[in-house]
Amino acid sequence: MTVSEITLPKFKVDSARPGASAEEHSSRAPLIDLKNLSFYYGRSQALKDISFFIREKVVTAFIGPSGCGKSTLLRCLNRMNDLIDGVRVEGEMRIHGHDINSPEVDVIELRKRVGMVFQRSNPFPKSIHENIAYALRLQGVKDRSEIDGIVENSLRGAALWDEVKDRLHTSALGLSGGQQQRLCIARAIAIKPEIILMDEPASALDPLATAKIEELVLDLKRDYTIVIVTHNMQQAARISDYTAFFYLGELIEYDTTTKIFTNPAKKQTEDYVTGRFG
Amino acid sequence: MNEKQTDAARSWESLRKGHQSRPLEWLVERGIFLVSLSAIVMIFLIFAFVGREAWPVVAGKMNSSSVQTVIPVAEMDKQSPAELRAYLGLTKAKFDSMDLETRKLMMEIKVEADKEKPVDKDAPVNTTAWHYLFRPHAWTGYEKPSYIWQPISLIHKYNLVPLIIGSLKATLVALLFSVPLALAAAIYVSQLAPAWAKEWLKPAIELLAGIPSVVLGFFALIVMATVLQNVFGYESRLNAFVAGIALGLAIIPVVFSIAEDALTSVPRSYTQAALALGSSRWQAAWKIVLPAAIPGVFAAVVLGFGRAIGETMIVLMASGNASIVSGSFFDSTRTMTATIAAELAETVTGGHHYRILFLIGALLFIVTFAANFAGDMVMHRLKRKLEGKA
């Protein structure tokens, strides 16, 4: 199709690389392309030579035992790791063909396009409205009615509007944990990123709130490319299209979720998804 | 869809703006860095400018000798006008307005006047020399070599030893009084007190730090001096003992805070292990927690020492201010800080007395700097050690 005509030439998709064999969604163009990515915290290596690509407008899940580097990789994608002293990145990481690891890249602009939702919900200690308006003002949106409009839209987009529309100007800290997390999602989508990174967004929530977040993720993938880290196998199976399994800083297997969960190529993957270790 | 896609892809081109895109922020962040050096700059400036005023003494460029070499009138022509003017002690305007005859007359008067000055064997002595600052000297009228601080007399006697001894005496009393109390309180508050009491005991003791030292000095002078004299029955009402006790009150919060901090930073697992082995709370505190926190206790004492030796108003008001060398804590004494406070206003700016007072200030700065440095180092090490083990 036309989309691939435009974007594919840039990416030289290597058919031997993981994910290339996937048939489902193969019409989706690769958006994030990682090549030989290694990451070091001081001397200790957290990511080892990772190469794969993430397709656009699908949900990609990162799974793997604790400490295997899922969060580290996620935080590489919007360069949040820059905030930590003494870290080092090697290899290439391209979005739309642009190397975002390059020192010339303006990380501020990058983060406006690659939004992030954290494991612990972190609304600002301001009003609900202000939480989102802050994000908009960073983008240079000043007009009040425009801000009000976007606030409403993003709250609707995060399926939170009906619950909070009467108390937009009360503190966000008064919301329940699940509502706070959805507010954080609303805040992230308010500035219209292309990619949303989610690091275990539901791990601190009860089943009902988790279900709401999952619903929301499925809803959002129509407009956004979503990368989600999760420890919950059922969750990964329910909401993701592609799954990457990591172990000790290495990418073990990357394929469609169906394949990973029904017919994984590697024994390690099978053991992990069936709960035999990790 | 197609259109939108290309737009999105194209917009990523603008990512490559790099750091130059926000010059203002870059500038502000540089500014923040520069301002953050203020503390370092201030330490440096304090040292430099207190040192600058004291430097001529240190370098031996001051001369307090009250006898000048006499210039005979006949040799007047050999002197440069500037030297002559300095010798006669005249202002430039006045000197220039005089003709040669008047100057000659002035010279004669000066020579006559110098002859009539009382002869003191110590008159030619430069009392700002190192020897006279720290070694005893048998001044005229004294039988034995003695340490004398007597800046306002015919011969300016600048021996610093009485002041140093005075400072040490008051500080010693302060430490002997405050360290046991503060340490015991720190052990109680951090280890033994019930939880509800801890909550308010710590801030309450730290309130003591909120009393200005001039108020403690006032209290020592007006109330404590009389009470203590009645109790102990010593002779001079204001002395190193009274000043030291008041000084102790000022450093109790310092010693308490640091010791308490050190004791609480001992991991709770230490205590719990000891308790599990059947020792009582106080045994755990005494045999396990205190030894682990000993460097912190040392730091508390060292920092308390630094605070005590630099404290001014309390000793100025309560020590009696007599600069005598004596071993008794019940004699009136004069400290380094009180001397500066009491005498600087009366000195001639740039004169030897003025510079000697700055020298005392520089000494105080160095001593407290060393004490702080040592205390901080010990505390830093201790915390790292305890955190590493925890």
Place this chain on the structure above:
Amino acid sequence: MNTAQPPAIHPPGRHFRTDGFYAGSFFFTGLTGLATFLILAILAIILGNVVWEGWGSFSWRFLTGGTERDMFSVENAGVLPMILGTAARVILMTIFVIPIGVITAIYLTEYARSGSLWTRFIRGAVNNLAGVPSIVFGLFGLGFFIAFAGQNLDRMFHAGAEPHWGKPAILWASLTLAVMTLPVVIVATEESLKAIPSGLREASLALGATKLETIFKIVLPQALPGIMTGGILAVSRAAGEVAPILFTGAAYYMASLPKSFTDQFMDLGYHVFILSTQSPDIERTRPLLYATVLALLLLTFTLNIVAIFVRARMRRKMRAAH
């Protein structure tokens, strides 16, 4: 290392042994408790004595009068010029010290690498500055602000024979006190900045805020109570300090209130010193002295109590947040 063992393993005699130490435990706890009590008792005695003796002379006339007629008698003298002088010098001081202290704390917590040599250098300087004797600050104020900065200003901008800048003044006293209280503000601000969860910073940065935007719009508003605590502590410390202003601005007596920042001023703490040591008849001055001390304590102590409570609340919040 030995860890907790279940009590059942203890030999039977163990419990008796512990009981045997009951007296020792009682003695030790009692002794340390007594020390704590003694310290608090001394504090109470000082405060009680001042309030008890000072309250009677604490009149409206005392608070609004000056010292024109008589400096040493409670019937005629007041403390208004001293209160104004002290207030002026501490307010001016906060204007200098708060921005510098807060910015330094921002650098230390938000920018500096925690273990780097620079950071340790700055921290060492801050700790040392906190320990410099107050009289040395006085000498520094005289040597740097008056003898160096002031005299150079005079040379450049002021032609007259009388110095305009190069003499003791409110300005120089305030600057000297600002240098002295710098560590107080830095430490308090740092503490409050550290108490802010790093999640908030990350949230803001992940939205594409720059570091500065994050600091000014998210971090600093949160740290405001802590910064205020620092300011209050600095003010309460500076308000009672006498030694640093002895040579930099305080006057024994002034016929009128200072008119500009280059004038000298009368000061409450210095006045306590004067009344205690210079009075020709201490018995007659005593009520006035006590009232003046009470005024000074009310000023510094209430500020201190406020700061301690704000800080205690902040610490509790911080513990809850972590």
